[in-house]
Amino acid sequence: MSKGASKNLLLRGYVVLVFIFVFTPIVTSFIFSVNSDRFPTIPLGHFTTHWYETIFADPDVWDAFRVSGIVSITVATLATFIGFCTAYTDYRYNFTGKALYLSLALLPPTIPLVIMGLAMLALLARINMSGEIYSIVVSHVVLCSPFAMAVIRMRLAQINPDLESAAWNLGASNWRAMREVIVPFCRPAIASAFCLTAAVSFDEFAVAWFVSGLNKTVPVIILEILQGNTDPQINAIGSIVFITSMTLVILAQLILMRKTINQTATGI
Amino acid sequence: MSDSSSSRPLVTFDGVSKRYGGVTAVHTMNLEIYEGEFLAIMGPSGCGKTTSLRMLAGLEEPSDGEIRLDGQRINEINSVERDTPMVWQSLALFPFLNVQKNVEFGLKMRQVPAAERQARARKWLERMEILELAERDISQLSGGQKQRVALARSLVTEPRILLLDEPLSALDANLVIRMQGVLSRLQKELGITFVYVTHSQSEAFAMSDRVVIMSQGRIEQLGSPKEIYRSPASRFVADFVGANNILSGSVSQVGSNLEIETALGIFQCDPGSKGAHRVGDSLDMVISADLVQISQDDPRIQNSLQCRFISEEFVGSIVTLFAELQDGSDFKIQTRQRDLAKISLEEGDTFFVSWSAADAHLISSGRVLDA
Numbered sequence: 001m002s003k004g005a006s007k008n009l010l011l012r013g014y015v016v017l018v019f020i021f022v023f024t025p026i027v028t029s030f031i032f033s034v035n036s037d038r039f040p041t042i043p044l045g046h047f048t049t050h051w052y053e054t055i056f057a058d059p060d061v062w063d064a065f066r067v068s069g070i071v072s073i074t075v076a077t078l079a080t081f082i083g084f085c086t087a088y089t090d091y092r093y094n095f096t097g098k099a100l101y102l103s104l105a106l107l108p109p110t111i112p113l114v115i116m117g118l119a120m121l122a123l124l125a126r127i128n129m130s131g132e133i134y135s136i137v138v139s140h141v142v143l144c145s146p147f148a149m150a151v152i153r154m155r156l157a158q159i160n161p162d163l164e165s166a167a168w169n170l171g172a173s174n175w176r177a178m179r180e181v182i183v184p185f186c187r188p189a190i191a192s193a194f195c196l197t198a199a200v201s202f203d204e205f206a207v208a209w210f211v212s213g214l215n216k217t218v219p220v221i222i223l224e225i226l227q228g229n230t231d232p233q234i235n236a237i238g239s240i241v242f243i244t245s246m247t248l249v250i251l252a253q254l255i256l257m258r259k260t261i262n263q264t265a266t267g268i
Numbered sequence: 269m270s271d272s273s274s275s276r277p278l279v280t281f282d283g284v285s286k287r288y289g290g291v292t293a294v295h296t297m298n299l300e301i302y303e304g305e306f307l308a309i310m311g312p313s314g315c316g317k318t319t320s321l322r323m324l325a326g327l328e329e330p331s332d333g334e335i336r337l338d339g340q341r342i343n344e345i346n347s348v349e350r351d352t353p354m355v356w357q358s359l360a361l362f363p364f365l366n367v368q369k370n371v372e373f374g375l376k377m378r379q380v381p382a383a384e385r386q387a388r389a390r391k392w393l394e395r396m397e398i399l400e401l402a403e404r405d406i407s408q409l410s411g412g413q414k415q416r417v418a419l420a421r422s423l424v425t426e427p428r429i430l431l432l433d434e435p436l437s438a439l440d441a442n443l444v445i446r447m448q449g450v451l452s453r454l455q456k457e458l459g460i461t462f463v464y465v466t467h468s469q470s471e472a473f474a475m476s477d478r479v480v481i482m483s484q485g486r487i488e489q490l491g492s493p494k495e496i497y498r499s500p501a502s503r504f505v506a507d508f509v510g511a512n513n514i515l516s517g518s519v520s521q522v523g524s525n526l527e528i529e530t531a532l533g534i535f536q537c538d539p540g541s542k543g544a545h546r547v548g549d550s551l552d553m554v555i556s557a558d559l560v561q562i563s564q565d566d567p568r569i570q571n572s573l574q575c576r577f578i579s580e581e582f583v584g585s586i587v588t589l590f591a592e593l594q595d596g597s598d599f600k601i602q603t604r605q606r607d608l609a610k611i612s613l614e615e616g617d618t619f620f621v622s623w624s625a626a627d628a629h630l631i632s633s634g635r636v637l638d639a
Contacts, residue, residue, distance in 0.1 A: 162358045169354050
């Protein structure tokens with residue numbers, strides 16, 4: 001029994017260590033973002049919001065947030081739509097080459113981001129589409145759609161296949177059944193996919209750096225600030241990005257989990 | 269159903285086959301379903317009963333032949349006008365809509381204005397005695413309540429035919445009996461056609477006017493529950509329905525009674541009016557378990573056999589005895605508990621079973637020989 005208990009303790013300790021390992025840099029960055037000293041040293045100086053004020057006084061930073069905002073919302077909308085369509089074709093149809101179709105659809109996140117960014121730049125530059133906000137949108141849609149698909153596909157796997165047939169049987173056309181049954185059933189997953197893809201797009205640096213040109217997104221401007229000077233501005237902006245992304249991701253999880261629990265409880 | 273021949277068919281299956289790849293689920297099916305009848309389609313799983321129902325619902329297209337609803341080909345009627353609603357085994361209620369909205373669904377698809385939709389839905393909820401649940405979520409309902417919502421949802425468009433795909437299979441036994449009552453009453457009151465797919469003999473026999481027995485995509489027998497119970501048309505039906513004992517043999521003598529020679533002896537059998545048997549014809553003799561008498565002593569009549577008691581099963585006042593014949597095959601006897609009390613049996617005891625010549629039913633190579 002004592003052996004089991006000590007093993008248990010060891011495992012708990014290990015989990016705590018992993019969390020410390022993952023979160024220390026982020027927590028450190030946050031702490032130094034509200035620390036008055038210019039360099040990250042211990043002992044700490046006093047509490048200040050100075051670095052946040054500096055950040056928000058910079059019009060370039062505002063501009064970057066604007067670009068990131070436009071990009072992530074547009075990307076989330078498009079990627080969720082494409083992801084939904086892909087997931088639905090997977091759920092509903094069987095056809096030759098389906099395995100190939102699915103692996104192609106899920107491929108983008110497995111490509112190294114730098115390669116993806118380079119390839120996107122090469123292509124977009126050739127067709128005179130690089131350096132614009134829509135260039136970032138196009139690239140991020142490619143990157144984000146698979147995430148949306150994965151989330152919605154999970155939801156569709158839980159649907160009772162009779163539901164759609166029941167809608168047809170009650171007089172719905174294919175489109176009507178999609179609108180009245182499939183979409184409402186997937187609504188939590190769709191909302192979740194929207195948040196998740198928005199977060200991925202908001203965070204993404206490498207591809208954005210290649211294709212953004214003068215329309216810098218927040219992660220791109222972070223690198224620029226970092227290259228220019230080292231002061232806790234970076235920590236401040238980093239904390240904002242972290243909080244934005246985490247809020248979106250946690251929201252995505254919550255929406256999905258709450259609905260799933262409800263529906264599992266009904267046994268339908 | 270006695271007047272079925274006089275009413276016209278509402279649904280006609282005309283040489284309908286359904287194939288999935290190389291597998292034939294339904295094989296050249298011909299069937300007429302009449303206005304206002306309660307028809308049960310029964311068979312083991314994979315016999316094609318659900319496929320037939322789905323084709324009738326317009327959810328699958330026949331590979332060959334056609335199904336006509338009131339003279340019109342099912343697949344040519346558009347989905348809104350088809351109106352062949354189905355009650356699903358899984359019920360398939362929409363989990364994201366409340367009870368009232370579920371019931372309104374079919375009306376909404378038919379562009380019925382909202383006010384009328386609500387009124388009609390409420391009327392059906394009231395009829396199904398669940399009006400007070402109108403605002404509930406589906407997840408808050410019990411099995412029986414869900415069942416009633418599913419019925420209301422299907423009937424709200426006031427169709428001429430209702431399709432039911434094993435709707436009671438998920439309920440517990442006493443609820444099944446109650447819902448059988450609800451369904452029977454509903455069908456009589458509405459006077460519409462019910463087509464009921466099930467693998468349960470008690471459900472099929474308790475409610476329907478006619479029963480279709482299917483096996484491997486073909487109709488084995490079509491008739492009233494009594495016909496099917498007392499005069500199975502094939503060995504499959506005799507095995508599948510009721511509790512029948514089957515003795516295989518051949519005709520050894522033709523007279524006022526047939527004499528059938530089997531491995532266990534020679535038995536007398538009333539050939540009925542239509543019998544045309546010759547000596548040497550091989551056939552199966554079906555003896556229904558509830559037409560068998562038992563006795564402790566040899567009754568010294570020709571249609572009797574000695575057997576060894578194995579076990580018994582009580583279902584209310586009826587007892588089923590399981591026994592073994594001398595050649596090792598099983599023999600079932602159904603009797604009232606009251607009658608069984610007269611003899612006492614322990615496992616391994618021998619006793620005698622007997623039946624009258626008129627109660628043995630003959631089947632020859634899938635063909636019915638007696639009336």
